[in-house]
């Protein structure tokens with residue numbers, strides 16, 4: 093046990109800024125070691141440690157086969173965990189997720205006008221997903237990685253891996269919209285949540301929609317490859333739908349950093365014109381450059397915009413975990429701080445034991461649920477094959493199938509369904525391929541949207 097506080101180990105805990113944080117855990121360690129086996133310190137080198145190791149093993153049963161640790165139980169991680177185990181039942185799969193309740197980002201816009209209820213998004217259990225698909229759900233936060241010793245560290249102890257897949261999603265990049273002081277960033281998260289990461293943001297926005305009495309609601313659209321391209325436009329339509337339905341004196345201004353609607357443009361333009369004339373005002377090429385929360389003003393690059401209510405969506409970047417674990421690509425490769433992986437087979441460049449999937453990937457795919465889910469099938473397959481000493485030679489494109497509800501009364505939706513191309517000579521993803529789209533808002537598309545959402549939950553949580 094005292095091995096664990098060797099000078100070398102003290103040094104790297106200090107470097108990780110974790111000496112204080114780790115001390116109580118070390119004090120509690122004997123019981124953990126008894127349950128989890130021999131302490132890890134003697135087997136580790138400090139070289140290659142990113143983030144923080146805890147100094148004790150996580151309280152998990154001994155691995156019964158090659159161990160795959162999946163970090164992040166969102167759309168991507170749930171899919172990777174299930175399909176890796178399916179394709180190689182010998183794998184001992186552990187899903188590390190810091191949330192203890194699931195609620196999906198996809199479909200969350202539909203809750204605001206009560207097309208669905210909260211149960212639709214949240215009545216899905218990590219425990220059931222794990223039981224149904226024969227893996228272990230471990231409720232903890234990933235805090236470090238030692239690639240030399242193949243150890244992933246969590247707030248509940250360290251786990252040895254044979255393969256690890258990191259799927260932590262995105263983070264907001266406030267600085268890109270001129271909000272660079274931590275005080276305003278904190279206020280933004282609490283007072284005007286963008287609603288693109290945590291379920292608690294959706295609850296706040298739902299409360300705001302329910303209590304909105306009229307005036308100006310601003311929805312901003314960032315530049316870059318942000319999470320779910322159509323979602324800010326869909327949300328604007330659904331809030332406008334509520335304003336219209338309730339007969340409020342109100343409007344939604346969309347401040348769009350892009351010169352054109354980024355996806356399904358003809359469908360959204362049709363909705364703005366046919367359903368929300370005088371209610372939705374779409375302002376292209378209007379980037380946010382700062383906010384004054386006390387005065388309720390958004391500073392554009394050219395003019396200011398006053399608001400009564402707002403959902404301000406900043407640019408996005410990969411989850412800060414990617415950077416913390418040292419998996420980030422050089423900024424010359426991605427300005428959004430995504431991971432440095434093989435763009436076909438998802439392993440970290442130079443390390444076939446470490447994978448990154450979902451919205452933290454650097455490829456120019458739509459950062460969306462269907463993309464992460466279909467990709468998760470493939471990443472699970474790659475890990476399953478490689479863990480059996482087999483190679484995977486053929487790249488598979490993910491599929492982006494994405495519905496948008498553009499009206500709530502009656503329910504009308506549009507959709508796009510696309511794959512992607514790969515140029516072997518340039519070793520680059522070439523963009524959309526095999527695109528199908530329905531840009532005519534229709535009632536027949538609405539139940540198909542809900543069926544798609546249910547299908548996603550079924551695929552991630554059931555056997």
Ligand SMILES: Cc1cc2nc3c(=O)[nH]c(=O)nc-3n(C[C@H](O)[C@H](O)[C@H](O)COP(=O)(O)OP(=O)(O)OC[C@H]3O[C@@H](n4cnc5c(N)ncnc54)[C@H](O)[C@@H]3O)c2cc1C
Pocket residue numbers: 163164165166167168169188189190191196197198199200201232233234235259260261262287288289319320323411413449450451452459460461462463464493494495496
């Ligand atoms: C409002 C909204 C509408 C959307 N609409 C659609 C849509 O209509 N269609 C569509 O296809 N997609 C849609 N999406 C996008 C879709 O939800 C995401 O793109 C998709 O879920 C990304 O999956 P992911 O697994 O990469 O990330 P996430 O689903 O965000 O999962 C990441 C997980 O990692 C966990 N995590 C992070 N850090 C750690 C850590 N250190 N330790 C342990 N766990 C950690 C998080 O708790 C989270 O559960 C929408 C998203 C939003 C927000």
